[in-house]
Structures are given as structure tokens and as C-alpha cells.
Amino acid sequence: MKRKAVPIWLAFFTAIILLAGCSESAFHSEEKTTLILAENQPVDYPTTIGAKEFARLVEEKTDGRYEIKVYHGGQLGDEKSAVELTQLGAIDFVRVNTTPLTEFNDQIGVLAMPFLFDDEEEKWNLLTGQVGNDLLDTFAGSKLVGLAFYDSGERSFYNTVRPIKTPEDMKGLKIRVQSSELAIDIVESLGGSATPMDYGEVYSSLQNGVIDGAENNFPSYYTSNHYNIAKYFTTNGFQGAPEVLLASQDLWDTLSEEDRKLFKEAAIESIEVQREAWAELTEVSRETVTEAGSELVEVDDINEWREAVQPVYDKYGDEFSEWIERLSAEK
Template sequence: MKKKAISLFWIVCITTFLLAGCSEYSVNADGTTTLILAENQPADYPTTIGAKEFARLVEEKTDGRYKIKVYHGGQLGDEKRAVELTQLGAIDFVRSNTIPLTEFNDQIGVLAMPFLFEDEKEKWDKLTGDVGNDLLNTFSGTKLVGLAFYDSGERSFYNTVRPIKSPEDMKGLKIRVQSSELAIDIVESLGASATPMDYGEVYSSLQNGVIDGAENNFPSYYTSSHYNVAKYYTVNGFQGAPEVLLSSQETWDQLSEEDQAIFKEAAMESIEVQREAWDQLTEVSKEKVTAAGSELIEVDDVSEWREAVQPVYDKYGDTYRKWIERLTEDE
């Protein structure tokens, strides 16, 4: 264990040294400053498009005093490592999904609760409003600064066995989940057997019958080619944890209050472009999987699904009660 800790320490030190040595990390000869943003998705992915729009807006709003270079495709490490380097100040900005961030901020996990919002309008009204801003502020003390939420769609179940129209149809199925206690609890509340598994193993496990199904959004269902082996996709949007755009506290503290306001404004304005890109990718993915023979089972009324996951709310209610009430109450 000690050797592992030492190894990780040196990896962080070396990465920090390499990044700090880049010309982008300091004030340039012309007086402008180039900052670094880590993104693990490809160049044409919606979150990368959102990050690039954020960078464009910052440069425009500061009259070129600040430029942000977006390193996409995981060039600066996976999400967790990039977040850790952002905490250290070796990376200036990072985009990460909510679920990995629960390791750094236990309050943000409320956004992964099942069937949390009535619809997309309510969700984004909340995430771009006062309660969303207050949730971003829960990163205070983590050496991270929350700037904005990005769209990551709605996760639904898909499987190789049968069309799932109700929670009753979930019973007995082995469903792959992320390595998260909450993810396990959700699936088991629906009567299925939760099977934590690395994402890279899902395709072959579906193909070989090790698992019967999994859950994800449309773009991931399509780009992973899981639709080739799991034809039944139940559109019930049981979980919609968003992405989060974050700044290093160290970088943030070096900005003037005026520039902090500009960066925050740019982050919020970039949401629209990111969400448009997400909607486009979702529609393309739907068309592709449908053309390939996938059966989409639309769930218009999720009331019985909400009732089935009530044990999850009973278990996590004390932890998230304040946020659940604010996220679901009428304003």
C-alpha cells in the first residue's frame, strides 16, 4: 500500500511538472494568459463542444487577455485524475460527470437520484437557477469551483432478453451498473440483480450472457455498439446526472472579481451550445439504433417506477433531503 502511495505521488509530481512547464500555463510574451481545460471526450463530442464554446466566450469577453486551450480525448488523464490535477492547480479547468465527483463532494450526488425531475424543462430551470448555483457552491472547500452544469442526457435500461415495460419486467435480470452504492440500490429496488462492472467489459458480457442488460443514455448505447447485442431499450430516463464544468480554486483565486464574473458568465452562456450539440447527437443515435433493429419501448407514465424506487429515497433521504426538497418544489 505504501509503495502504491509513493508511486501515485510521483505520477502527480511528474504530471504537474510537465504541465507547469508548458508555455500555456503562464503569461505569454504578449501579456495574454493561456489556461488549460481537461476534457476526456473526443473533439466532436457535446461536452467538448461546450468546453470550446466556454473558451471562445472567455477570450471574446476578456478582449483576448485570456485564452483557454482545451485538451480533449483524455490527453491529460481520465476524469478522476484530471479532477485531482485540477485540485492541485496543475490543470485550470476540467469537465467531469457528477458521479465521479461524489468522491470529492458528497452533496452533488443528489443529482444522481432516480426520477428526480418531472421533465427536462424542470431539470434545466433548476440547474440554471438559484438552486443549481447553490449546488455548484457546495464545491467550496474542495479546491474546486463549480461553474456550470452540462447535459449528459437521461439514462435508461437496455437488455438482451425481453422488452421492459414496467418494473415487474426487471425482475431476475442481471444488470450492469457503475461501481456506486447508489447505482446498485436503484437497480435492486427494481427487482433486478445489480452487477458492477468496468464499462469496457459490457459488450462481451452482454454477448456471452454474463449479464442480461445495462443502462446508459442513447449516445453511449450507440457509440459503444451495445445496440448490436442488446436490442431492447426502455426509454424511461430513470437518471439524469449532469456533467459539471469546474475551475481549480488556485486558478480562480488569481482572477480579479471582475474576471471571475466574466468566466462564470461565459460558462453559463456555453450551456446552450452544449445542450444543442447533445440533442443533435441523441437524435442521430436514436435514428441509427432504430435503423439497426433496436426496439425502443417508450414509457409515458413513470409513476410505478417512482414508487418502486421509494426505498432508495428512504435510504438517502436524510443525506439529500434539503436538496431534494429544493430541486422538486415549485418556485
Template structure:
């Protein structure tokens, strides 16, 4: 073979190699850019703010929600949960969610009354007959309609999470009936409704920061307070207030929510996926809450607390009727729907 033919074959071989390489690069680029219809397969990463620790029940619920969203959207959306208040306190987080700088958050329902007065109904005493009725209503149509009252605030309510039932505890005497509350000085949250509830039961209400309660109990500034079992235990209040009346007078839930900016960017299909994921995460969150409550209950009992079980709350419900007389008109529509 003469030199000209050798050169020609060499050139042809080089051209084939180059074309093959270019074809491979074109195929790779196409798979990265998306499908033939132009849609992108790139994963969108979202942020969810949580102010409780990593192993707390609401955080457990957040993580299950994130897992389900990724699963239901075939990996197109990934949610990173920032627990322990890394992104700020609830008030700061709510502002960021409204602005769209944080896409998702878990907050208590109480601060949401700033954006929807109607949500305040969830703090009314003895609103539900029992836990079964409560969660049937919150997970049902009326609960979703209540979340819908956030429309126009820049916030979108996805579902409710459990935060337990609040009860009274003190260091003076066992409290079995409303009459036993007479004369007790109890710490409450700084809200007119919280004060009205305690005073309707014959006790005196003292609004106070939560961090001051232990020393106030210890020094006799107050006789007692109110909260759920996990808080009673983790705050060590059981050390200075040994009588815990298990009567679950109030159970304001937590709320998982998103920003309006995020919601407007989602397709109808993805909105449905996010809603389904939120609702399906509730059982996991509530199971984690039940386990934590039982652990706290056992711990305070072992450490000497006396638990006074109230099996019939009828007389307690009658005692707080003045609260319904005062606030009933404000929440009448929702009280009717939750109790019908």
C-alpha cells in the same frame, strides 16, 4: 562652406537621427509593457482538460466557453482545450486542478461526491419531472448553491453540462413496466446507489467494468445494462441487447470547473466574465448533445433495436421509493429544493 561647418552639421544630423530612433524604441516598449496605470495587457493562457473526443458535445461546450471567456475579457485570457484525455483520466485531472497545475476541467458529477457528498443527490432516480424543470433548476439558484458545496476542496464549480438520460436495455424481452424488470440480471456501475435502484425495480444488479459489458451480454452473463442513447450506440451494445426502454430514470450531469488558485487570482470583474461565459456555453453544449442523441437513436432503430417509450413514469417513481427511504435523509435538503 568650410570643413568645420560641414563637420558640425554632420554631427547635428547624426544626433537628431539617434534621438528619433530612441524615442521610437521608448514608445514601442511602453505599448508592450502596458498602460499608463501599470496594468499588463499580456494574454494569460489557461489549460482546460477534457477526456472526450474533439467533436463530443462536452468538448463543443468547452470550446464555446473558451471563446466567450476570450471575448468577455478582451483577450486577456485565452483557454486551450485539451480533449481526448490528453491530460489524464478524470481522477488524475481532478487532482491536478486541485493543485492548480491545470486551471480548468470538465468532469462528471459522480467523482465530485468525493469532495461534496451533497452532489450525490443528482444521481437519485426520477429526481426531476422533466428536462425543462431539470435545467431550470440546475441553471438557477439551487444549482449554483449545490456547486458552492465544493468550497474548500480546491475546486470551483462553474456550471453543469448535459450528459443525457440513462435508461435500461436488455436482450430478453421488452420492458414497459417495473414488473417486467423482475428477474433480469443488469450491469450497473460500482456504487451502492446504483445497486439499490436496480434492486428496487425487481432486477438483480451486477457491478461490472464498462469495457466488459459487451461480451457479458453476448455470453449471457448478464441480460442487460443501462445508459444513454449515444453510449448504447457507440459501445455497440445494441447488437447484443435489442430492447431499449426509454424511461430516463437518471441523468447525472457533467460539471465545468476551475481551480481555486485560478479563481483567487481573478478580479471580481473577470470572475463574473468566467461565470457568464460558462452559463452561456450551456445552450451550445446541450444542443450538441441533443443532436448526438438523435443521431444515435436513429442509428440503433435502423439496426433493429426496439424502442419501448414510457410516457408516464409514475409507477416507476413509486417503485423506486425504497431508494428515497434509504437515501432521503442524506439528501433531504437538496431533494426538497430541487422538487419544491
């Protein structure tokens, strides 16, 4: 299959990585085309499980004409590097979280807004419906093609100091956030002191009191061992930005209309397997941290939290107004 050219240095770099991890003598033949999918999580992580199901379905639906090799564990670089390689056509597919994707597509950032959905059922009805499909289409012009959303759970706050039940309890707490203006604004609207920091520094910073807490989903809270230090976990699910499965525009342009349809179907059908794997890991994580002594603080009234983050909507409302209105209208 003829593919668009990529810079020599990039092609050489990618070839070294691929040849080191694959014993096949060729990636293309008349009978089968082998494609590449970049995944930065471990082999047994839910997003990797979803990516492998997508690969299986593509091979099944195309009667073996296409095979997708999933390179997990960041073998092809970090998320940003993998997205850039996908834009250049050196990688065919990539799975990445919504938050870093805002650098490549401003509109997708609406999904990182706080308390955007009422519950999980509503969220997935919207993401797998017409408005979700239209959001995926906003990648047009970025050399990327949006295929499907994957589950990344709900992000909540946890800390070493006290139970957080209301926004009032956030005041004065130093909370680690991602290096994102939106993430900073959310925490500060709640009265916390936002502290941008690399994820790898969070554990020691919690130990040393550099920060009082952080925010993430249950599996990350568990697998990072943050629960050993920060015992108070507030289940308010303030943010639910999903993962996104993307294809390279270079690859997409080589596919027939029928094959594009089959690839898209495979992506959509893989969501169920990925979400089941996420639900299982979330339940295991929840049980483990509870048994280890974490206090899960249930939030009774989300409305007061929504009211507290209104300044965030005031600031970003114009930028995301079209999508916020559509998401609200289709609830």
C-alpha cells in the same frame, strides 16, 4: 501571473504532457495568460464542444487576456486524476460527470437520485436557476469552483432478453451498473440483479450472457455498439445526472472579481451550445439504433417506477433531504 506552488513531481508530469501537445514556447506572457482545461471525451463530443465554446467566450470577454487550451480525449488523465490535478492547481478547469464527483462533494450526489425531475424543461430550469447555482456552490472547501452544468442526457435500461415496460419486467435481469452504491440500490429496488463492471467489459459480457443488460443514455448505447446485441431499449430516463464544469480554486483566487464574473458568464453562456450538440447527437443515435432494429420501449406511466424506487429515497433521504425539498419546492 503568480500561481500557487504544486508538488515538484506533479508539475514535472503536467509539464511533459503540455509540452508534448503544444508548440508554443511559453504559456504565460504579459499580454496573455494561457490556461488548461481537461476533457476526457473525443474532440467532436458534445461536452468537448461545450468546453471549446467556454474557451472561446472567455477569450472574447477578456479581450484576449486569457486563452484556454482544451485537452480532449483524456490527454491529461481519467476523470478522477484530472479532478485531483485541478484541486492541486496543475490543471485550471475540468469537465466531469456528477457521479464520480460524489467522491469530492457528497451533496452533489442528489442529482444522481432516480426520477428526480419530471422532464427536461423542469430539470434545466432548476439547474440554471438559483437552486442549481447553490448546488454548484457546494464545491466550496473542496479546492474546486463549480461554474456550470452540462447536459448528459437521461440514463435508461437496455437488455438482450425482453422489452422492459414496467418494474415487474426488470425482475431477475442481470444489469451492469457503475461501481456506485446508489447505482446498485436503484437497480435492486426495481427487482434487477445489479452487476458492477468496468464499462469496457460490457460489450463482451452482453455477448457472453454474463449480464443481460445495462443502463446509459442514447449516445452511449449507440457509440458503444451495445445496440448490436441488446435490442430492447426502455425510454424511461430514470436518472439524469448532469456534467459539471469546474475551475481550480488556486486559479480562482488569482482572478479579479470582474474576471471571475466574466468566466462565470462564459460558462453559463456555453451551456446552450453544449446542449444543442447533445440534442443533435441524441437524435442521430436514436435514428441509427432504430434503423438497425432496436426496439424502443415507451413507458406510459413513470409513477409506478417512482413508487418502486421509494426504498432508495428512504435510504438516502436524510443525506439529501435539504436539496430534495428545495428542488421540489422550486418546480
